[in-house]
Amino acid sequence: MPQDLLDTLNEAVDAVVAALAGCRDWGPTGLKHGQFGFDLAADAAATEVLRAAGLGVLSEESGSEPGDGPVAVLDPVDGSTNASRGIRYFATSICVVDGQGPLAAVVHDHGCGERFEATRGGGARCGGEALQPPGAKPLSECVVGINGWPPGRGGWAQYRTLGAAALELCAVAAGRLDGYLDFSVSGLGSWDYLGALLVCTEAGVEVRDGLGRDLVVLDHQSRRAPVAAPPPLAEELLAVWESLSGPAVAG
Numbered sequence: 634m635p636q637d638l639l640d641t642l643n644e645a646v647d648a649v650v651a652a653l654a655g656c657r658d659w660g661p662t663g664l665k666h667g668q669f670g671f672d673l674a675a676d677a678a679a680t681e682v683l684r685a686a687g688l689g690v691l692s693e694e695s696g697s698e699p700g701d702g703p704v705a706v707l708d709p710v711d712g713s714t715n716a717s718r719g720i721r722y723f724a725t726s727i728c729v730v731d732g733q734g735p736l737a738a739v740v741h742d743h744g745c746g747e748r749f750e751a752t753r754g755g756g757a758r759c760g761g762e763a764l765q766p767p768g769a770k771p772l773s774e775c776v777v778g779i780n781g782w783p784p785g786r787g788g789w790a791q792y793r794t795l796g797a798a799a800l801e802l803c804a805v806a807a808g809r810l811d812g813y814l815d816f817s818v819s820g821l822g823s824w825d826y827l828g829a830l831l832v833c834t835e836a837g838v839e840v841r842d843g844l845g846r847d848l849v850v851l852d853h854q855s856r857r858a859p860v861a862a863p864p865p866l867a868e869e870l871l872a873v874w875e876s877l878s879g880p881a882v883a884g
Contacts, residue, residue: 635752638737642705642727645682646741646748649709649725652678653743659717668694669717675709675725683707688729691851693824703731704851708824712797716743726799726828734849738828740799749803749832757835759807766837767808769866777862777870778802778810781817787873798859802829805861806836812862812870815843816878820856823849830859839867843874 658670676694683690689700692707705727710716712723721744728738733753740749749764751757757764775789778801783792793810795801798821804810806829815821830840830848842848843858850857858878862870 635737635755638703638729639739639750639752641682641686641688642729642737642739643748643750645679645705645707645727646725646739648678648682649675650741650743653710661717667713669710669713671716672710672713676707679707679709679725679727683727691824691853693822696853697851703729703736705729706824706827706851708799708822708828710743711799711825715796720796721745722795722800723797724799726824728827728831730827730849730851735827735831735834738831740803740828740832742800742803749806749829751832751835753831753835755835757806757832759803764806764832764836767806767811767863769863770811772866772869772873775811775866777812777814778804779813780815780821783814783816783877785877787814787870787877798825799829802826802840802859802861803832805863806833806838812860812866814860814870814874815858816874817858820858822853822856823851826857826859833861838863841867841871843871843878 652674656671656674662668683705689704691697708726716723726740729736737752749759772788776791777789779792833840840861
C-alpha cells in the first residue's frame with residue numbers, strides 16, 4: 634500500500650539523517666568524481682532500510698540491486714557539492730517505481746528539515762500540508778531554477794542555480810520557483826528527479842524531458858533533461874529549452 638511505502642521511505646530518510654549527524658568523513662572518497670564519504674554513509678543507511686522492506690534499489694552511489702517487486706530509486710545526498718562546502722541546500726530523495734510508474738516518494742531537505750511526500754493519485758504534501766496547484770505567470774515575470782549553464786537568454790525575469798535538482802523541482806511544486814530547466818551537458822540521472830517528479834505531478838505541475846524521452850527510466854547510465862512548470866507555462870518553457878539547447882544535450 635502507498636502509505637506503507639511512505640512509512641518505509643520516511644524510515645529510510647530518518648536513517649540518513651542519523652547517519653549524517655554522526656558522519657565524520659565529509660571529504661572526497663577518491664573512488665569517483667564528486668563522491669564524498671557522507672554520500673556512502675547516507676547510501677548505506679538508506680539501502681539497509683529499503684532492502685529490509687523487500688524493495689529493489691537503484692542508487693546513484695551503489696548502483697542497482699533488483700528485488701522481487703517495486704524499485705526504490707535513491708539519491709542519498711542530492712546536492713553533494715553543496716553539502717561538502719557547508720551550503721545547507723541538499724536533500725535525500727527516494728521514489729518507489731512499479732510497473733505503472735512512480736508510486737510513492739519522499740524528498741527531505743537536510744538544510745531546514747522540510748519534507749515533501751507524494752503518492753500516485755494521493756496528492757503531494759510538504760510538512761504534512763497538501764500542496765495546491767501553483768498558478769502560472771507570464772514568462773517575463775518568472776523566477777526559474779536552472780541546472781547547468783543557460784546557453785542564452787530565456788526571457789524569464791530571473792533565474793537561480795541552487796545545486797540540488799530534487800529540491801528545486803519541489804520548489805516548483807510549492808510555488809516558490811515558477812519553473813525549472815536542466816541545461817547540464819550530460820543531463821540528470823533518474824535518482825535526481827524521480828521523487829520530485831511525483832511531488833510535482835501530484836501538485837499539478839508538468840515535468841517533461843526536453844527531448845521528449847520517457848523520464849521514468851531504471852537504468853544507471855541513462856540521463857535526462859527535465860523541464861517543469863505549471864500548465865500552460867510548461868509548453869512555453871519547453872519551447873525555450875528547445876530554442877536554446879535542442880539536441881545538444883546528450884542522452
